[in-house]
Amino acid sequence: MSEGRLLSGADGRDKTLLIVDDDAPFRNRLARAMEARGFRCELAGSVAEGLVAASERPPSYAVLDLRLDDGSGLEVVEALREVRPDTRVVMLTGYGNIATAVAAVKAGAVDYLAKPTDADAIEAALLAREGGMPPPPEHPMSADRVRWEHIQRVYEQCDRNVSETARRLNMHRRTLQRILAKRAPRETAG
16 A cells, blocks of 8 residues: 555545554554555554544544543543644443533534444444544344343443343342343344
8 A cells, every 4th residue: 555545545545553452452443444444554452542642643533442451532632632633533332321412512522322233334434524424334233132231231330230220220139130131132144
């Protein structure tokens, strides 16, 4: 691949990409996939590393995990906005919900994707025209899977306390126990 292709996209923007995610295997796979699409990637495994990269080498694009071991990816969004306001940011999280999506967009993210996602969806979100939405995913999570993910998230936020989780979800404790005992709903392959 030529250096010219790596450094400039169709819109004239350099194709530098900061990936901040504490899941090293995912981060490395995503970097390889995005490099194959012409991006020059810099990787960070924490908010602290992301803040250093954002301030020293502000990228044109960023893919940030919302929940990291040492804080929130929103901190990196704010830092990027200060040094390079035109950075196109996509937030990723395993715990999708409306409140965090709104917070990510208010902080400056152009899109918000729930894990698991793939490089095609991330690239589409990063390169979507300004103000436009990327195309819908080929295989979105089913409603059952979204419900299961939400219950798991609240359960974790309640320190795995079934009674507190049931109260917050306005759900009977035994119903919640049955749901928690089951595996995640399987995703259908279109």
